[in-house]
Amino acid sequence: MSITPLMPVYPRSGVRPVRGEHCHLIDEDGTRYLDFASGIAVNLLGHSHEGLIGAIQHQAATLMHVSNLYGSPQGERLAQMLVDTTFGDTVFFTNSGAEAVECAIKAARAYHQNAGEAGDASRFEIITFHNAFHGRTMATISASNQTKMHHGFSPLLDGFKYAPFDDLEAAKALIGPHTAGIMVEPIQGEGGIRPASQEFMEGLRALCDEHDLMLILDEVQCGVARTGKLYACEHYGITPDIMATAKGIGGGFPLGACIATEKAARGMTFGTHGSTYGGNPLAMAAGMAVMEAVANEEFLASVREKGERLRTRLEQFIGNYPELFELVRGKGLMLGLKMKMESRPFYVHLRDHHQLLTVAAGDNTIRVIPPLVIGDAEIDEFFEKLSAGAASFKVPEPV
Numbered sequence: 001m002s003i004t005p006l007m008p009v010y011p012r013s014g015v016r017p018v019r020g021e022h023c024h025l026i027d028e029d030g031t032r033y034l035d036f037a038s039g040i041a042v043n044l045l046g047h048s049h050e051g052l053i054g055a056i057q058h059q060a061a062t063l064m065h066v067s068n069l070y071g072s073p074q075g076e077r078l079a080q081m082l083v084d085t086t087f088g089d090t091v092f093f094t095n096s097g098a099e100a101v102e103c104a105i106k107a108a109r110a111y112h113q114n115a116g117e118a119g120d121a122s123r124f125e126i127i128t129f130h131n132a133f134h135g136r137t138m139a140t141i142s143a144s145n146q147t148k149m150h151h152g153f154s155p156l157l158d159g160f161k162y163a164p165f166d167d168l169e170a171a172k173a174l175i176g177p178h179t180a181g182i183m184v185e186p187i188q189g190e191g192g193i194r195p196a197s198q199e200f201m202e203g204l205r206a207l208c209d210e211h212d213l214m215l216i217l218d219e220v221q222c223g224v225a226r227t228g229k230l231y232a233c234e235h236y237g238i239t240p241d242i243m244a245t246a247k248g249i250g251g252g253f254p255l256g257a258c259i260a261t262e263k264a265a266r267g268m269t270f271g272t273h274g275s276t277y278g279g280n281p282l283a284m285a286a287g288m289a290v291m292e293a294v295a296n297e298e299f300l301a302s303v304r305e306k307g308e309r310l311r312t313r314l315e316q317f318i319g320n321y322p323e324l325f326e327l328v329r330g331k332g333l334m335l336g337l338k339m340k341m342e343s344r345p346f347y348v349h350l351r352d353h354h355q356l357l358t359v360a361a362g363d364n365t366i367r368v369i370p371p372l373v374i375g376d377a378e379i380d381e382f383f384e385k386l387s388a389g390a391a392s393f394k395v396p397e398p399v
């Protein structure tokens with residue numbers, strides 16, 4: 001047998017972390033890495049946050065799992081926290097981002113199809129955007145135009161139409177009698193830390209209002225304080241009808257949520273959706289510990305302030321290497337360093353030669369997405385490693 005016990009779907013690197021300490025990961029051979037990847041925008045409280053650990057330990061010892069057949073005091077508490085701090089009126093808990101997006105897609109379809117006289121059973125299409133990433137389930141790969149994710153999995157789920165990102169007129173042109181909603185990441189993550197423009201986000205909101213469409217925001221990567229607001233839509237001054245959140249919300253514990261207004265959730269009635277694990281007490285304890293830490297103005301302001309500092313220094317830094325870097329973009333502590341060449345070799349170089357973990361993304365970008373609890377020492381260490389990495393980087397010869 002040549003297949004590995006772990007199904008070989010990831011190109012795994014030689015880094016094999018066994019322990020985390022605040023903003024560092026320690027490999028099984030003892031090597032220390034500065035973690036400016038945060039498990040891809042997940043570990044927003046770092047790796048050894050006492051409050052989060054304590055909440056999980058306490059809940060694990062009290063009650064780990066019960067079925068959604070019973071009342072959920074823990075779920076009610078976290079749902080209330082999300083309702084109190086967002087546009088939403090109601091929440092469905094999931095175990096991942098893709099499941100949160102799935103629930104959002106189902107809610108948008110059900111809004112039209114499961115609303116009796118008020119609805120329209122022929123509406124099912126969702127407009128999405130080029131280079132979006134919404135997850136790896138059949139519906140969520142179908143929701144992305146990225147053909148590399150489709151290969152080998154046909155037929156795709158019907159009902160998605162793709163427009164260029166940030167192109168309002170193109171989105172408008174795709175609206176037809178079967179359109180149910182529009183789904184967008186306010187800041188594309190995998191697509192290369194690309195913030196949508198103000199006009200685009202406001203325009204999508206207006207289009208949805210005009211045509212009775214569900215505006216779905218995928219804030220799986222950009223949500224939960226990452227950009228210095230609890231959710232990125234707040235930067236734009238708009239609210240969605242439905243929002244998917246995950247990653248940071250569990251701080252490392254698998255947790256996601258689909259948040260909706262009462263109107264948008266009108267089709268999600270008894271028996272229409274479910275999940276065995278979704279919203280179990282252990283996940284709820286993790287989510288509440290994270291929300292307690294981040295959903296306050298003091299913490300959010302600190303993210304904005306650190307983000308500004310990091311960005312200013314990154315902008316100065318790239319001036320020293322005009323042959324390598326083009327620009328810095330993003331919001332808060334969701335920053336992207338756009339390179340003038342493919343970004344993966346530089347990301348590998350930083351990882352393997354300077355023990356600095358970042359993430360490569362689309363559009364030749366290096367994602368700089370540290371834990372939100374970084375301090376001056378980690379920012380200084382980041383620039384030491386980044387500068388040493390840029391100075392020693394040899395641009396690979398084109399093949």
Ligand SMILES: Cc1ncc(COP(=O)(O)O)c(C=O)c1O
Binds near residue numbers: 097222
């Ligand atoms: C914007 C966005 N949506 C959805 C997902 C899927 O989340 P998960 O991997 O938890 O299923 C991701 C993951 O990277 C993401 O960045």
